[in-house]
Amino acid sequence: MTEEHLEQENTSNIEQEPQSQTSTDTSDEEVDFELTVESVIEAVLFASDEPLTAPRLAKIAETVVKQVNEHIKRLNDNYKQNHNAFRIDQIAGGFQMMTLGPFNHWLKKLLRARSDSKLSPAALETLAIIAYKQHVIRADIESIRGVAVGEVIRSLMYKGLVKIVGRAEVLGRPMLYGTTRKFLEAFGLNALKDLPNVEELKKPPA
Template sequence: MEEAAIEALLFVAGDEGLTLEEIASLLDISTQSAFAQLMSLQQMYASSKRGLMLLEAGEKYELATKKDFSEIVKKYASSPFATSLSQAALENLAIIAYKQPLTRLEIDEIRGVHSGASLQKLVLRGLIEEKGRMEAPGRPILYGTTQYFMDYFGLKTLSDLPDIKDLEQTDEEESEADLFFERFKGQFADSIEEEQEEL
């Protein structure tokens, strides 16, 4: 049960990973027990035909795809299935654009939901990138927008973004923010239209 719980935690933590102490604290177990479960998971992934592996990076543990599947992962990243962005990804991008640099946990707090998968897609699309690490326990990644983001929206500086007050206008009002998101709809039309139809 604890092994499965650790697997679930590592999945939702994404590329941020978790330290041994964080895992032990979340599961209310000793670090020795958490380490034993991690080693068991590592052996299970290493000996099975699964596409994942347990990666230890610095003091953190995270799930990653095995090198054997790098080509199929690259194929997915460049396929039509990965070229469209969901409403959730757009919301994350807007938050990062206006409040950068900030961590995944800060984004999660603003949206009230887990944003790891959306952030990974934004990184793959070249719209956001790591801007450093926060000087805090675990040194979480700080995300910010890329030069590609600036070029795509025709921005010289971040001060050229639509006024944040426009984002608070009612749906009936036309605003710069509407135009801001229209630019995304032009490139990622299929998924955005489907998401908006559901709202």
């Protein structure tokens, strides 16, 4: 795919209204299940990326530790009966939702795919230049890095981190590159103004 095609693709994407990934409507009409202490515990464990102790779960769900243990046992019984791929296990003194061992083969494929999607040092350096210069032409990036960056930019565009934002008003009208909303999400930023100050990056770690 050429940069011209990518420009057309990005232009069409700009014209589309952004869509929310999750629904924020919590009206009673859309709730088709009974909200119980048990469902709250299940939701909290599902969302957590670390083990949660029974006292902590009890505090969150506004119940007592004994009931937490009873609800977890009942949830696990339901998971087993329904042949679900996960269980709530005791890990490091707490509870955590875990997938069952037989699924490890497929989970390893997922982890491998995530590893393949990591950015190389060259890609990170190029992305940093685009993020801080915003908006910048390829020649300026190559001048800073001292190497060709065409393939790196294309890779960043395929990953959705960089997009074509227009053309520079200079000879040849080269394309201008900028970062995307996905870039902000990937690096935990609310806006570009939240990028670390360049001088702060130069300071040695304390």
